[in-house]
Amino acid sequence: MSRERPRRSAPTTPVPTIRSSSGRTSARRSRTTPVRPTTGAPGAAPLIPASSAWREGDPVGRRNFIDLGALDLEAGGRLPAVRLAYETWGTLSASGDNAVLVLHALTGDSHVTGPAGPGHPTAGWWESLVGPGAPIDTDKYFVVAPNVLGGCQGTTGPSSTAPDGRPWGGRFPQITVRDQVAVELALTDTLGISDWALVVGASLGGLRALEWAASAPNRVRAVAAIATAAQTSGDQIASFHTQLGAIHADPGYAGGDYYDAADGAGPHVGLGIARQIAHASYRSARELDERFGRIPQGGEDPLGGGRFAVQSYLDHHGDKLARRFDANTYLVLTRTMITHDIGRDRGGVEAALATITARALVVAVDTDRLFPPSQSERIAAGIPRAGAVRTVRSDFGHDGFLIEAGQLGDMVAEFLAEG
Numbered sequence: 001m002s003r004e005r006p007r008r009s010a011p012t013t014p015v016p017t018i019r020s021s022s023g024r025t026s027a028r029r030s031r032t033t034p035v036r037p038t039t040g041a042p043g044a045a046p047l048i049p050a051s052s053a054w055r056e057g058d059p060v061g062r063r064n065f066i067d068l069g070a071l072d073l074e075a076g077g078r079l080p081a082v083r084l085a086y087e088t089w090g091t092l093s094a095s096g097d098n099a100v101l102v103l104h105a106l107t108g109d110s111h112v113t114g115p116a117g118p119g120h121p122t123a124g125w126w127e128s129l130v131g132p133g134a135p136i137d138t139d140k141y142f143v144v145a146p147n148v149l150g151g152c153q154g155t156t157g158p159s160s161t162a163p164d165g166r167p168w169g170g171r172f173p174q175i176t177v178r179d180q181v182a183v184e185l186a187l188t189d190t191l192g193i194s195d196w197a198l199v200v201g202a203s204l205g206g207l208r209a210l211e212w213a214a215s216a217p218n219r220v221r222a223v224a225a226i227a228t229a230a231q232t233s234g235d236q237i238a239s240f241h242t243q244l245g246a247i248h249a250d251p252g253y254a255g256g257d258y259y260d261a262a263d264g265a266g267p268h269v270g271l272g273i274a275r276q277i278a279h280a281s282y283r284s285a286r287e288l289d290e291r292f293g294r295i296p297q298g299g300e301d302p303l304g305g306g307r308f309a310v311q312s313y314l315d316h317h318g319d320k321l322a323r324r325f326d327a328n329t330y331l332v333l334t335r336t337m338i339t340h341d342i343g344r345d346r347g348g349v350e351a352a353l354a355t356i357t358a359r360a361l362v363v364a365v366d367t368d369r370l371f372p373p374s375q376s377e378r379i380a381a382g383i384p385r386a387g388a389v390r391t392v393r394s395d396f397g398h399d400g401f402l403i404e405a406g407q408l409g410d411m412v413a414e415f416l417a418e419g
Contacts, residue, residue: 078173083154085155098140099191100144152325158332169258175336181212196219217358227368231340247270272318282399360379
């Protein structure tokens, strides 16, 4: 897709080629282990694959792909080739003024809205916000959602093939939020979009939305930063560090070289524990206490080695993520959150926020203990056109940005209408 309207800046990487999901005929990859999880003891759940990353030859679904060439990285080093997977909804207007960029959180992907199906094991993760008649109305807006650089759902990341023909694995280089935005800028140029009517993201997606507004102020007319921060705090870094440690301590991690491991032999225990640590911070203390309290898990006696219900709940979420994600990707993306600082080499956070020219919607969740409201207050105070922080009232903590569809949807719809 291209338009004749001049672009405001040159591409950040070599001119890429686009590959559409339609007519893509690449052969299915070969593996030394079965594609489908095998089964352990009778009645047991299927064994967990060593990685649930999307790999070349898997069903494409709604994904499109762009090959972007080489990328020089902020921390040093170079990725010799970058491919980005993305999805779109709606139609770009003749003037190109209706484009919206949606940026996903840590374990999200490009499948923002739409049903589950081949290539997409789950339905869209933000269907309450994006779609026909939704607050971000795809009958009105052209919506683009990329899988983040370092991800595991089609964009170049640790599970992708390195130049030597093997998965990158633990050799994947250090990347930052700025590197991720540089790749998304290249996508923007390729699609012929001069600027975005809105760049919106929550959590890790919010980090990228803020970096977009600071890195390319002439490309962002409005930004929505939801449940996020301008700079990760010591408390957040501490939590992220323990999650990294859980994965590295798993013998199945094998230094990141586990992609040929048999089902059940990968780093799923470490990844599951990392998710449990994270999930406890995604929900509020109030919800966990009122929902579970000290209720034993059905049929189990905590005094006899059994679990409380809240323990079973965390076990479930750890198992669930291990069956749909990749441990190396979790490490790489968590490190980008650890190193996030919008003020790096820009004179500090406040100086960087002051350069943002976009209209800004800043949203906090009142019970968020991962990205507490004080961090949203700092963002709103620093961006000249931000206005007051809008607050989602929720018992669900950080996950309120996914759960409180009515409140958040109204805020986004009102913000877009004001533009």
